[in-house]
Amino acid sequence: MRKLKLQVQVTLDGFVAGPNSEMDFFTWNWGDDIKQYVTDLTNSVDTILLGRKLAEGFIPYWKSYQENPETSNEFGNQMVDYPKVVFTKTLKESQWENTKLATGDLAEEVNRLKSASGKDMIAYGGANFVSNLIKAGLIDDYHIFINPVAVGEGMRIFTQKTNLQLVELKEFECGIVVMHYQNRK
Numbered sequence: 001m002r003k004l005k006l007q008v009q010v011t012l013d014g015f016v017a018g019p020n021s022e023m024d025f026f027t028w029n030w031g032d033d034i035k036q037y038v039t040d041l042t043n044s045v046d047t048i049l050l051g052r053k054l055a056e057g058f059i060p061y062w063k064s065y066q067e068n069p070e071t072s073n074e075f076g077n078q079m080v081d082y083p084k085v086v087f088t089k090t091l092k093e094s095q096w097e098n099t100k101l102a103t104g105d106l107a108e109e110v111n112r113l114k115s116a117s118g119k120d121m122i123a124y125g126g127a128n129f130v131s132n133l134i135k136a137g138l139i140d141d142y143h144i145f146i147n148p149v150a151v152g153e154g155m156r157i158f159t160q161k162t163n164l165q166l167v168e169l170k171e172f173e174c175g176i177v178v179m180h181y182q183n184r185k
Contacts, residue, residue: 003120003140004049004110007041008130008157009176011147015154016127025149027174034172041143042078046119049110051129052088058124059084059096085113087129110138127155134162141167141182148175 009026010016017023030038050058062079065071084099087106094101102109110133113121120141123133133139134157142164164181171177 002114002116002118004114004133004138005041005045005120005122005141005143006130006133006139007038007122007124007143007145009145009147010157011149011151011154013150013152014156014158015151016125016130016157017155018151019153019155021155025147025151027147027149027176029174030176031173034174034176034178037170037172037178039075042075042122044120045122046082047113047121048079048082048084049113049121049123050084050086051126052086052091054124054126054129055084055086055088055096055099059099063097085109106132107136107138110136125157127157130157131159134158135160137183139183141180144179144181146177146179 008016009023011025018025058079062076066076066080081098084096085102086094086096086099087102087109089103091101091103102113123130123139130139163184165184166179167182168180169177170180
């Protein structure tokens with residue numbers, strides 16, 4: 001069975017965005033060490049899961065990133081070329097290439113994807129979508145990137161008790177620490 005992995009950036013005080021969805025406080029001066037970690041994580045999957053709100057910015061961003069000769073790279077290719085599943089209650093048809101919509105029950109849809117053949121899958125967000133995945137116990141591996149900033153208030157993904165087991169803790173030159181956890185079942 002395929003695993004569902006989560007890659008998410010959070011502040012030191014546990015927020016994935018500010019109260020108005022701001023994400024301008026995350027650290028982006030990534031060195032080769034963190035880029036390699038993300039590359040290895042991305043190479044372990046073949047499908048991206050997104051909530052509709054994030055998809056509306058994520059998919060067009062990576063498409064334009066990849067079409068620009070100055071920014072085009074292998075990682076951008078993966079973000080564009082990997083099949084994507086957008087979870088939505090409002091869209092009736094996909095407006096993006098390589099993208100299918102999941103409109104049914106979240107747990108049923110994710111479990112159906114987990115039982116399909118292929119590599120593992122990765123979820124990037126948004127906050128509501130990820131929070132619902134966590135509540136339903138659907139995430140197998142958490143890769144939580146802790147940024148060296150506290151914002152005091154904002155959007156959280158953990159809204160209930162969630163028991164996790166630490167697999168790895170890794171510090172990067174840019175000041176980010178990644179904590180890799182697995183669900184403790």
